Amino acid sequence: MDRDQLEARILARGKELFAIAGSEKPSVFNKDWWTGKVMDWSMGHEDFKVQLFRFIDVLPCLKTEEMLNRHIQEYFSQGENIPAVLRLGAKGAGIGGRLGMKVLSRTIRKNLENMALQFIIGDTIPKTVKNLKKLRKEGFAFTLDILGEATVSEKEADLYAESYIRLLEGLEQARSDWAAIETNDSELDWGHAPRINISVKPSALYSQANPADFEGSVGHILDRLRPVYRKVVQLGGFMCIDTEMRKYKEIIFELYRRLRSDTEFKDYPHLGLAMQVYLKNSDRDIDLMLEWARQKSLPIWIRLVKGAYWDYEVVLARQSGWPIPVRTIKAETDAAFERSAEKILRNHDICHLACASHNARSVCSVLELARALEVPEERYEFQVLYGMAEPFRKALLKMTGRVRLYCPQGELLPGMAYLIRRLLENTSNESFLRQTFVEGRELEQLLQAPRVSAGSPATATKERVPRSESKSGLRPFSNEPFADFSLAEVREAFTAAISNVRARLGRSYALLIGGKEVATEQLLDSVNPAQPSEVIGRVCQAGIRQAEDAISAAQAAFQTWRDIPARERASYLIKTAEIARKRIYELAAWQILEAGKQWKQAYNDVSEGIDFLEYYAREMARLGEPRYMGHAPGEVNEYFYQPKGVAVVIAPWNFPFAISCGMCAAAIVAGNCVVYKPSNQTPIVGYTMLEVFREAGLPDGVLNYAAGRGAVIGDFLVDHPDVNLIAFTGSMEVGLRIIERAGRTPESQRSVKKVVAEMGGKNAIIIDDDADLDEAIPHVIDSAFGYQGQKCSACSRAIVLDTVYDRFAERLVEAARSVRIGPAEDPANFMGPVIDQAAQKNIQRYIELAEAEGTILYRSGPGQIPAEGYYVPITIVEGITPEHRLAQEEVFGPVLAVMRVKDFDQAIEWANSTRIALTGGVFSRSPAHLERCRREFRVGNLYFNRGCTGAVVDRQPFGGFKMSGIGSKAGGPDYLLQFMDPRTVTENTMRRGFVPIRSEDRWI
């Protein structure tokens, strides 16, 4: 194949395509119409575009005129008038006042709905069928996709699957009306393609789809996909499995392979798979799929797409600390498309190609490639989205005869979300359509081969390079990446780590005092809460004597540690982080077994610990530099910090590595020496933390391990006159006791004790009347029941506006019903056991209280809960008001009160009505409401449109006020200050009238 010749042909073909298309513009770019004008304005005004897209997103929720008006005002007229472009077509635009606004609002709504409808084939089966008939008359084939893939519960997944069956039945009835396209065959279009053709988004078929639970996800999706496919087969139709977000990619590929090779269906060839070439490893994926087909001798069918989740994938990767999985230079994706198409065409004997693109170059390239390779016409087709690129699709049809339109079907609510994706695509700087129809690029340029190396900075999206090293010699802080469970090696590492750890269970652990292991006679068994007969380890218990020794050891070590330079102390933390990073799966595994933490939760706990180490190391490097105060000559004023002395760290069990590590790291790097008392529920995880510090070579006595019963050594440690600081995280009761006792200063004491205490939470998420429930429900479920609700940040109150209450409650209950409960080591389980029997009983008492104070909306049935282990049911209770104990007391378990409020004022009032002020959340798309919450919803960590747990070091410094704790936020810029005292040293530099000139700040 002569490439130059081929290029020439592609160019000629492209010119032909444009010639046929003529001067018509796609409707979104046609400035004769409202849509075109608005899009044009958007492309020139980024702020307006943001507001417009967000408004489109919320629009379907604006049920009343009041809501509609209010949102239009909030989104588009910050103190000014609504932009003229939005007023177009509104007859009342000139009237002003209430009436004018009414007319205007209605017009805007109508215009935007029409915009959305342009991309949707129909919202009901009859309307869909009618429009399909029209399309087919024009000569287009179709594939149907049902909108509304956000299924938050198994019930919704069932309904979604059923809707396909209903749709197929509708098509079955309708098809008798249709003639086949371009052939006389009464059944097959073009002589080979089934007329009935659907596309399915598989993640919508299992509400609990989860990359960590690979097998479970594949299995459950298949359970619902199989009946749909059976119906397709029965109708002699075609089904394409769409590929969605990257995290589901391997699940979807596996799904395709299973279904394609299923004994029931293997002889039926009409099953397709969408593959995205914007993924950096698309070439390998396609190779593997073709290889599989050959190996199995099963012909396959690939719809080649570029990919529709680019922004999402980039943001997710950046937020997660992963390499960006998508190609960041558009030309690379375009090149990959052509490369992959060629590969498939060269394998046309085993693989059918659907070329799905609006890019004239890509399309012509595939067409000419196929012809050059003499691929039979029935082995490839072209696909275009319904409502997009209208001039092209007609021209393409004329040129090839085989164009299929991808037609979304369904209601306006999910339709608006779909509209945003389409508008984004159309208005992106990289969009071929924008370049063609808006920017009017030269034809030659548009049709040239994608030039990969020529990616100019303007078109390249650079991966973020770490900023240069700072003065401290440390690279700027970046969070430890999250675990990417879509990678098989990550899942395998978990499984292996759990077996490894399990093989080491039951050992005995000594205390560590002044660098020496100290065994005591009293031992405590730490057990697996999912299986209390399994002993994780036996831990020596410190008595008064060992506690005293530990304080002495810390005090002795302090005499030298305090004067080790800050940078050097910081380097111990960096080393510790390095070791923890290497052992991360093992450290997580200990938590899975000892604390009942799910894979992801356990991994995040360790990585949060690593974050604390890395962050506080840098914070200390920053704070370790003296600050020069004032500007007067003749004196030099240095402001710097010194450590406080002996710090007692009393840690909780719920973040047994992260919080222990954070408190210890902060104390240590600031120059204090630590007596660390781990929780007696998780002493082994505490010991693993000790191990990583020891491995890093921390000098003896700087960190002492003093496991022991609170009742025996707690008060002793707190009261001890040689203790300077107590860092505590745990319950309010214990916290207040510590604060009170530490407030007493006996004569023998040489400093007033400092207490840093993080205590409870009683956190609320407000669901506004315009909330996106598809987002809100999974986030509330996660926040309320993640790690069994045993987080101080957990959501225990959902405060829901009356107008959305019923819909929210109903969907929430179904979502809760859908989660699985069982041992944390099985990634299929969303929820595990609570920490111990005492916790179990306490939560059960609150469930009884819930029954008394309110009405139980949902409680997990006995069949959902394993018999062995400290399990409690998920409980959702309604009818709770602020007067109830359920609205005031921290349960620390999976119990959620859903509270109905009449309006947003009451929502804020109720949210603030507790003694505790730790976290909170708001699901709202009203800019004014969010702004008000920013001020008035007074909690330590407030989250808009996401869950209220999962704060990340540096990004969301964590901690609250009121009764939720004293002290500044962990993982934030003020935290280390609490572990130190500031000092000032002033030198009078004038001697005999002689003053050295300060070079930093010349004063003459």
Place this chain on the structure above:
Amino acid sequence: MDRDQLEARILARGKELFAIAGSEKPSVFNKDWWTGKVMDWSMGHEDFKVQLFRFIDVLPCLKTEEMLNRHIQEYFSQGENIPAVLRLGAKGAGIGGRLGMKVLSRTIRKNLENMALQFIIGDTIPKTVKNLKKLRKEGFAFTLDILGEATVSEKEADLYAESYIRLLEGLEQARSDWAAIETNDSELDWGHAPRINISVKPSALYSQANPADFEGSVGHILDRLRPVYRKVVQLGGFMCIDTEMRKYKEIIFELYRRLRSDTEFKDYPHLGLAMQVYLKNSDRDIDLMLEWARQKSLPIWIRLVKGAYWDYEVVLARQSGWPIPVRTIKAETDAAFERSAEKILRNHDICHLACASHNARSVCSVLELARALEVPEERYEFQVLYGMAEPFRKALLKMTGRVRLYCPQGELLPGMAYLIRRLLENTSNESFLRQTFVEGRELEQLLQAPRVSAGSPATATKERVPRSESKSGLRPFSNEPFADFSLAEVREAFTAAISNVRARLGRSYALLIGGKEVATEQLLDSVNPAQPSEVIGRVCQAGIRQAEDAISAAQAAFQTWRDIPARERASYLIKTAEIARKRIYELAAWQILEAGKQWKQAYNDVSEGIDFLEYYAREMARLGEPRYMGHAPGEVNEYFYQPKGVAVVIAPWNFPFAISCGMCAAAIVAGNCVVYKPSNQTPIVGYTMLEVFREAGLPDGVLNYAAGRGAVIGDFLVDHPDVNLIAFTGSMEVGLRIIERAGRTPESQRSVKKVVAEMGGKNAIIIDDDADLDEAIPHVIDSAFGYQGQKCSACSRAIVLDTVYDRFAERLVEAARSVRIGPAEDPANFMGPVIDQAAQKNIQRYIELAEAEGTILYRSGPGQIPAEGYYVPITIVEGITPEHRLAQEEVFGPVLAVMRVKDFDQAIEWANSTRIALTGGVFSRSPAHLERCRREFRVGNLYFNRGCTGAVVDRQPFGGFKMSGIGSKAGGPDYLLQFMDPRTVTENTMRRGFVPIRSEDRWI
């Protein structure tokens, strides 16, 4: 007079001068010798110059070989070898090791001493007389000045005055040997000038000289100067009164006028006065002096100098916030010199001129001016410093015949200080000698008229311009200027303010609650501690009910105040500061009468209050801006602060305006509302603070005034569940009680109380064996007895190294004996009454304890102390060791323990041996000792080579640790954080895969 002709003559005269001087270089620049080489190296190496000059300063103190070696190492060989230039002439330089070092050290000492000796005519009278004879033989007249003007006590002032008498007696005996110069008159040189000529630095004649006490200073100096002058007159000699630092200028001018017009001396013409033209208002000063002479018909005599304290004056002005009083462009000073000389020459009938300069241009200009104006030769003469500019002085003598050398006389110890001044002068970039002999400037250039406007940036010392306005719209913080008591208007303002306030004494004051004045039946009399019968005011006392009301009022106001934008809250502080600034003398006067504060102390207290207002306003503007955390796209994290709620401010009486204002301002600007309880010793000053806030328009209820007895409302305020924060400054006992009570959190409370407490001090100043006692003693006196020792920062322990102990103790006692005790309203008194009878009794008990535990070194006698008022004697006790109560307990009065330690290790150990760690001081010139103290002398505010009181906002953020308080330093960057809780608001900005691009931190 034709100026061009004159210029031509000056140029010619200058060339002649250079021609006569020939190629000889002044010895300091002669690189054939050690001195010249070292000076050359200094001018090229600024760091070396600093070290060298500092080493010269300390050299006379290095009594032992060990000390000498150690200091040479510390000053000159930071990890490296001693610079080659210092090794020159040391025969053992190549040997190395201990012996080599010994030889080297001795050589360095010898060389430097020789350098100093070159500027000193003699260290004993016989040697002086001998050298004078030699000078006179060469044809030079002389004036003698006795070194060692730093007199820290009246005894030293007596000795200094006596040394002049002794010197004059010596000269009396010697003069018979001398022939008069250039004349046959046996008595008068040049036919008109007395042969015996002395110069006197008047400030040395009164150890308590103080610009605020103008009359007292003039009077006491005159008392000692008169006998000296009487002796001069008796010998037919001449006396010149030197002018020193600007602060004494008016005192010295007055001194001259009084002595010149004294009936005893008015007919004797030989009294001169030095006047400095570097002062910006020198022209006016000279005019006034000439006017006075004419008016009185008393011929006067002026030595015109440029001025020798330029660096000092600039630094002092910059540190004090004053306009720089000296000319900052060298050419301006040179021009002023010529202008002033001309003025005097034109008035030669009434004023004799001594032209004192080393600048050939200045000298030739005066010479030619005098000739042009036909001034008789006996009306002017030329003066040059002994040891300086040798080639010039000879040439000048040849040209004019009338050259007088200014000859310092005295010991090497003060001589080294004098050496530094001379070296500074020689090595300054502006130095005519340096420009001539080192830089080799063109003759024409050197001799041209001073061009004022041509001051290039290199030669101009710019006055500091305020940096541009910051984002907050506020100019950068700068401290309130100190009061300049050398200005008559300032002294008059004090006197007037005191009378004004006195006219308003005895009024009644109501409480202020929620903006309403609330009178109660119980009233408390606040009295003048210097005169307890004088009632300052009668103050309503809050009971429980009013305390409760005040808390409620604060809580009510909080609901709106909390949400007032930070910038707006800050603007109230700025307004308050503005008002306080206008009322500053009045506000100070209230303290003088109610708290017994001296003028300066009272003024500083108010200006510290203003500093707090201005500083915290800016701090809040800074902290009020949310910080954006993290860099992940798809989310925006804002980190910001919110107020805590109701703050109780419990203030002390010792800084009744400043500390009240600081605590209230911090609480208020952070958004809290305050219940302010002033001290019952100073409720009226507290009320004045309230007034300025009210005048600034602070909303009702934000600041409530609740004077009352601690015993009645103290615990109530602290325990109240609606109180969120307590800011306290006062005694340790009360502080610990508050901390303990606030640590209890009853069920009804909605937050754990935050306590910010500044408590006591037990502060030590270490006197190292190389300390500059001339500096150390006044600073210790000030730190220990300033405001009667009633400062938490006061020095109550002087820890003195054995080798300097006796000398220190002896001089200290004499210095203490020299201060005056009496009512603060009289600026002559250094010390006033203590605050009340209870304090008086308490201090008396400690004095008794001092007698029991140690040996009283000094106690003010009954005759020194007024009979009425709450006075206690200054008490200095020795023989105290850390075990004694006197070394551990805060006295809060003028009681100082002097503690003898064997070495520096013990000094640090003892300094750190208290439970309290507030301030400390070190007088040392050992870089290694200072460095060690920076680390190991662990106190909140440590001061090197200055006193340990007088911390200034922003420059020395104030506060300690251990038992001296909890919380971060007042007037520092972390203080406001204590009044707020941090919050984080996180917005998930991704909707439907759409993420607005953040412009601050583009992520693509």
